[in-house]
Amino acid sequence: MEFNDRELANEIRSGSNVAFEQLMRRYSRLAYKIAYGFLGDVDHAMDVTQTTFLKVYERLGSWRGEGDLKSWIARIAANESLNLVRAQKRRPTTPLEDDLFLQSDPTQEQNIDLRESREALHRSLESLSPRQRLAVILRYFRGMTPSQISAVLECSEGTTRNILFRSLRKLRSELIATEEAL
Numbered sequence: 001m002e003f004n005d006r007e008l009a010n011e012i013r014s015g016s017n018v019a020f021e022q023l024m025r026r027y028s029r030l031a032y033k034i035a036y037g038f039l040g041d042v043d044h045a046m047d048v049t050q051t052t053f054l055k056v057y058e059r060l061g062s063w064r065g066e067g068d069l070k071s072w073i074a075r076i077a078a079n080e081s082l083n084l085v086r087a088q089k090r091r092p093t094t095p096l097e098d099d100l101f102l103q104s105d106p107t108q109e110q111n112i113d114l115r116e117s118r119e120a121l122h123r124s125l126e127s128l129s130p131r132q133r134l135a136v137i138l139r140y141f142r143g144m145t146p147s148q149i150s151a152v153l154e155c156s157e158g159t160t161r162n163i164l165f166r167s168l169r170k171l172r173s174e175l176i177a178t179e180e181a182l
Contacts, residue, residue: 006065031049035048038078038082038085038130044084048084067151074152075153075154127174128171135149136168136171146161
């Protein structure tokens with residue numbers, strides 16, 4: 001039986017392992033993609049995903065059902081990713097998914113252009129602050145709405161829109177500077 005998020009949370013609080021498995025199936029891909037977007041490493045992303053769901057299980061009692069469960073889980077995944085980045089004292093990377101750049105039967109020249117474009121965008125994303133990078137990843141690579149992102153970032157929707165606007169402006173200027181350098 002499929003439950004909505006509130007029913008699922010209530011079932012889990014009642015001790016249903018089946019409901020928790022359903023919750024993990026529903027949101028583990030989201031948590032993994034957020035973690036991978038920050039960390040750029042499959043193993044670290046899997047670790048963060050596991051940690052995220054341990055925390056979800058432990059803290060589900062504190063979720064009051066006022067917000068979106070998806071946003072709450074995304075925030076936990078983002079925080080866990082940032083914690084790992086800080087613990088490793090390294091700058092997070094944001095690998096881009098290859099399917100964003102795939103073409104059918106590209107020529108060698110097109111492959112070189114695609115690789116250069118991907119690398120330029122990757123470097124530009126690294127120039128953003130972790131909060132800006134998270135907003136861009138959630139909006140443009142994960143398709144979340146500004147209201148969902150505002151729940152993850154724990155700020156108003158207007159602030160989220162401002163973060164996205166400034167992030168895109170910074171990305172644009174970084175990409176233009178990279179293109180001019182070539």
